[in-house]
Amino acid sequence: MNFKLKDIVPQLITVLAVVFIFGFFTYNAQINMENRGIDFGYGFLSQESSFDVQFSLIEYDGSHSYFRAYLVGLLNTILVSVIGIIIATILGVIVGVARLSPNYLINKFAAFYVEFFRNIPLLLQIFFWYFAALRALPLPQDAEAIFGVFFLTIKGLYVPAFIWQNLSIFLYSIVAAVLAIVIIRFHAKKVQENQGKQIPVFYISLGLLFILPLLSFFIGGVGLSFEVPVLKQLATTSFIYEGGVSLPPELIALTLSLSLYTATFIAECVRAGIQGVGKGQKEAAASIGLTPNQVLKLVIMPQALRIIIPPTTNQYLNLTKNSSLAAAIAYPDLVLVFAGTALMQTGKAIEIVSITMFTYLTLSISISILMNWYNKRIAIQEK
Amino acid sequence: MSKINFLKPDKSNLYTYLYLGSFLFFISISDVFLNSFFNVNLTGFLPNFLSFLLPLILGFIGLYFIRIEYSGINKLDLLNKHINTNNFNAILSLLIIFVIIKSIPPLLSWFVIDASFAGDSKDVCSGSGACWTYIKVWIRRFMYGMYPNAEQWRINLSFIALMLLGSVGYFATDRFKKYLTLYYVVIYPLIAFLFIFFFISGGPVFFDFSYGIIAAILSIIIGFFIPSKFKFYYFLIVPLALYIVLKYFLFFEEYIELGKLDGLNWVETGAWGGLSLTFIISFFCLIFCFPIGMAFALGRRSGFPLIRYISIGFIEFWRGVPLITVLFMSAVMFPMFLPADFFIDKLVRCIIAISLFEAAYVAEVIRGGLQALPRGQYEAAKSLGMGYWRMHIFVILPQALKLVIPGIANTFLALVKDTPLIFVVGLLEIVGMLNLAKTNPKWLGFAMEGYVFAAIIFWIICYAMSKYSYNLEQKYKTDR
Numbered sequence: 001m002n003f004k005l006k007d008i009v010p011q012l013i014t015v016l017a018v019v020f021i022f023g024f025f026t027y028n029a030q031i032n033m034e035n036r037g038i039d040f041g042y043g044f045l046s047q048e049s050s051f052d053v054q055f056s057l058i059e060y061d062g063s064h065s066y067f068r069a070y071l072v073g074l075l076n077t078i079l080v081s082v083i084g085i086i087i088a089t090i091l092g093v094i095v096g097v098a099r100l101s102p103n104y105l106i107n108k109f110a111a112f113y114v115e116f117f118r119n120i121p122l123l124l125q126i127f128f129w130y131f132a133a134l135r136a137l138p139l140p141q142d143a144e145a146i147f148g149v150f151f152l153t154i155k156g157l158y159v160p161a162f163i164w165q166n167l168s169i170f171l172y173s174i175v176a177a178v179l180a181i182v183i184i185r186f187h188a189k190k191v192q193e194n195q196g197k198q199i200p201v202f203y204i205s206l207g208l209l210f211i212l213p214l215l216s217f218f219i220g221g222v223g224l225s226f227e228v229p230v231l232k233q234l235a236t237t238s239f240i241y242e243g244g245v246s247l248p249p250e251l252i253a254l255t256l257s258l259s260l261y262t263a264t265f266i267a268e269c270v271r272a273g274i275q276g277v278g279k280g281q282k283e284a285a286a287s288i289g290l291t292p293n294q295v296l297k298l299v300i301m302p303q304a305l306r307i308i309i310p311p312t313t314n315q316y317l318n319l320t321k322n323s324s325l326a327a328a329i330a331y332p333d334l335v336l337v338f339a340g341t342a343l344m345q346t347g348k349a350i351e352i353v354s355i356t357m358f359t360y361l362t363l364s365i366s367i368s369i370l371m372n373w374y375n376k377r378i379a380i381q382e383k
Numbered sequence: 384m385s386k387i388n389f390l391k392p393d394k395s396n397l398y399t400y401l402y403l404g405s406f407l408f409f410i411s412i413s414d415v416f417l418n419s420f421f422n423v424n425l426t427g428f429l430p431n432f433l434s435f436l437l438p439l440i441l442g443f444i445g446l447y448f449i450r451i452e453y454s455g456i457n458k459l460d461l462l463n464k465h466i467n468t469n470n471f472n473a474i475l476s477l478l479i480i481f482v483i484i485k486s487i488p489p490l491l492s493w494f495v496i497d498a499s500f501a502g503d504s505k506d507v508c509s510g511s512g513a514c515w516t517y518i519k520v521w522i523r524r525f526m527y528g529m530y531p532n533a534e535q536w537r538i539n540l541s542f543i544a545l546m547l548l549g550s551v552g553y554f555a556t557d558r559f560k561k562y563l564t565l566y567y568v569v570i571y572p573l574i575a576f577l578f579i580f581f582f583i584s585g586g587p588v589f590f591d592f593s594y595g596i597i598a599a600i601l602s603i604i605i606g607f608f609i610p611s612k613f614k615f616y617y618f619l620i621v622p623l624a625l626y627i628v629l630k631y632f633l634f635f636e637e638y639i640e641l642g643k644l645d646g647l648n649w650v651e652t653g654a655w656g657g658l659s660l661t662f663i664i665s666f667f668c669l670i671f672c673f674p675i676g677m678a679f680a681l682g683r684r685s686g687f688p689l690i691r692y693i694s695i696g697f698i699e700f701w702r703g704v705p706l707i708t709v710l711f712m713s714a715v716m717f718p719m720f721l722p723a724d725f726f727i728d729k730l731v732r733c734i735i736a737i738s739l740f741e742a743a744y745v746a747e748v749i750r751g752g753l754q755a756l757p758r759g760q761y762e763a764a765k766s767l768g769m770g771y772w773r774m775h776i777f778v779i780l781p782q783a784l785k786l787v788i789p790g791i792a793n794t795f796l797a798l799v800k801d802t803p804l805i806f807v808v809g810l811l812e813i814v815g816m817l818n819l820a821k822t823n824p825k826w827l828g829f830a831m832e833g834y835v836f837a838a839i840i841f842w843i844i845c846y847a848m849s850k851y852s853y854n855l856e857q858k859y860k861t862d863r
Contacts, residue, residue, distance in 0.1 A: 007687065103472045131821065
């Protein structure tokens with residue numbers, strides 16, 4: 001190794017600058033905290049939190065610790081992201097395909113949707129749904145049932161709750177079905193390679209996925225009943241629904257706006273992906289005698305997915321990060337519960353903001369690492 | 384005359400099918416049309432369920448009849464090709480037509496017919512339509528925030544002046560064209576700074592800064608007469624020296640007093656708001672995030688491992704966290720990191736935070752452009768004896784930036800759309816002002832109008848930007 005001065009000096013200057021900035025910040029932080037009598041530490045996480053959260057997936061009240069409050073926020077963030085991702089994907093794929101439709105009206109309709117929702121700030125959309133659109137819903141006592149069991153009111157959406165008996169057997173049956181499908185796929189591939197015969201794997205797996213859980217109802221003693229929400233009068237003008245599951249309006253507004261907004265970007269990714277597959281590929285596949293379905297499944301989709309998946313994962317990440325806007329409409333997500341209420345109560349700004357940022361950072365970086373690995377795996381091996 | 388088989392339209396009885404089909408189609412459309420515009424139900428005598436579905440069924444049969452390939456009638460063929468290729472498409476087309484017809488009357492009545500425009504109090508808004516009076520009364524707040532009414536001409540004047548100065552590029556003759564980049568990258572932002580800090584703010588905020596600006600402008604002007612051989616050293620030393628001379632030797636306290644623009648009242652940044660604040664923040668973040676992003680993009684592709692790792696760390700950190708937590712950090716955590724007597728204005732902190740955040744995204748976009756360039760370009764530049772900076776400034780960056788115009792435009796759009804988030808630190812731009820106005824006891828219940836108004840404004844801004852970027856992309860597209 002021969003070190004050159006030319007190579008070392010710029011690096012040294014940069015590193016020194018970074019070290020200086022960080023050192024300056026830490027030094028100031030120490031002095032400031034000493035002046036204000038704040039001590040640094042994560043011990044507060046195990047203290048009693050003594051604040052309530054409106055909506056939580058796990059059992060939580062004021063007597064639990066701050067760490068549990070953090071978990072409540074994190075789970076709420078994950079909940080809204082997962083629902084949003086599912087809806088956005090379905091909507092995005094439909095709109096993306098519709099944009100490629102030869103039908104002029106469908107095409108323009110999809111384009112209008114994309115241009116409309118993409119160019120309005122997400123926060124404005126959230127406010128619109130929460131403060132304007134959902135406020136126009138009826139009061140609980142005036143709400144009309146949708147299909148007799150759903151109630152959409154100003155206080156949220158009430159849906160029937162599932163009440164399971166022997167839920168574990170049902171879950172086992174699903175696991176068994178998935179295992180069977182994996183084995184059958186493996187077998188089918190072998191048969192095709194050895195004998196050239198094709199087994200209709202898709203229909204068999206679909207059947208298995210239906211039949212095995214169905215069998216568990218008849219044989220395994222699994223029972224399922226619904227608990228329909230019932231209107232109950234608290235006072236002369238105050239009504240609530242009892243029973244069932246209630247989804248708060250914040251959750252509805254948030255998922256609605258997040259998925260409508262993100263779906264436009266996913267639609268563009270899907271469109272770009274399908275357009276990115278050369279026309280020659282389609283023609284070549286058709287000319288060797290594949291049916292249109294096979295062309296789509298074996299030639300177009302594998303190539304289109306290679307283009308679609310990386311930017312779409314990026315959009316999923318964006319959706320997850322954007323779900324932090326929940327703080328604006330008081331949906332108790334990580335930012336509101338932890339970086340909002342908990343920070344106000346403890347005053348531990350550095351610790352709490354760093355934990356919050358670190359959580360999001362872990363989430364995004366783990367997904368990007370996964371994506372890079374996937375990208376490398378599916379990338380075209382060029383010689 | 385050949386036999387008519389209604390299950391299988393063919394060309395031999397073209398006109399029969401055509402007339403019958405168009406008639407059915409026309410009936411179905413007019414049924415929906417009359418129903419939604421004049422509240423007349425043609426099929427009211429039928430059972431409820433059938434009356435609801437009848438237009439769809441009739442329209443579907445009508446479209447089925449006129450779906451005749453190669454009919455020889457140009458318009459019919461075009462229609463079939465565009466909206467009527469098969470049964471599925473026909474139903475979708477019908478549904479979309481129905482949705483459009485159905486949604487026009489309520490929208491029209493809400494926006495225009497039942498809406499109230501006149502007056503200046505809530506009482507005129509009793510109809511079922513929108514209350515544009517609300518917007519009319521609050522428009523100054525939505526545009527200028529809490530900025531005093533009497534001083535708002537300052538904002539208008541600065542924006543008009545900046546717009547005129549910004550359009551200089553269109554009128555520049557060939558002789559001055561080569562200085563345009565310098566103008567837009569250095570001089571124009573400085574002038575904008577001057578306007579914002581001295582004209583809109585009008586106070587002693589960062590007055591110290593003016594020495595820096597004067598030094599920079601002076602040194603740039605003198606810089607034109609310096610032979611290019613010494614230019615690098617000149618710009619390394621002279622601006623700083625000028626600044627020090629100006630600040631500590633030439634100007635004294637009395638002069639500062641003179642420069643304070645006594646005629647203007649100081650308006651603190653907390654009172655700024657509305658759409659003008661959106662513009663100010665977007666403008667400055669746009670200016671700052673671009674060079675920072677470019678530096679980190681180059682850093683990420685640099686040959687020095689330490690610089691590369693620092694750049695990767697910076698980019699991945701900002702890309703991994705949501706903007707709202709960054710703003711939280713700038714609001715509650717950042718003051719802890721600064722000396723106790725050192726105060727940075729809330730707005731400035733906000734601009735720094737958003738700029739750093741967006742710079743990471745810009746860096747990734749530019750890196751994409753750098754990676755897309757063929758290696759031959761680098762090698763060709765090096766073989767001409769260019770150094771690192773020369774190669775990048777004259778060969779690599781012009782090509783790479785051209786490639787990533789759409790990506791950059793998307794990032795800038797995201798920036799404009801992210802500005803409402805500054806409500807976290809208590810600054811209220813247009814969306815924040817809307818939320819404030821909505822809770823005013825005199826004007827309760829007009830949330831919808833406000834959000835629609837803001838949505839229209841943002842939509843126009845963003846759509847115009849995306850169209851402009853598309854034009855730029857077409858203009859600078861070169862065939863490779």
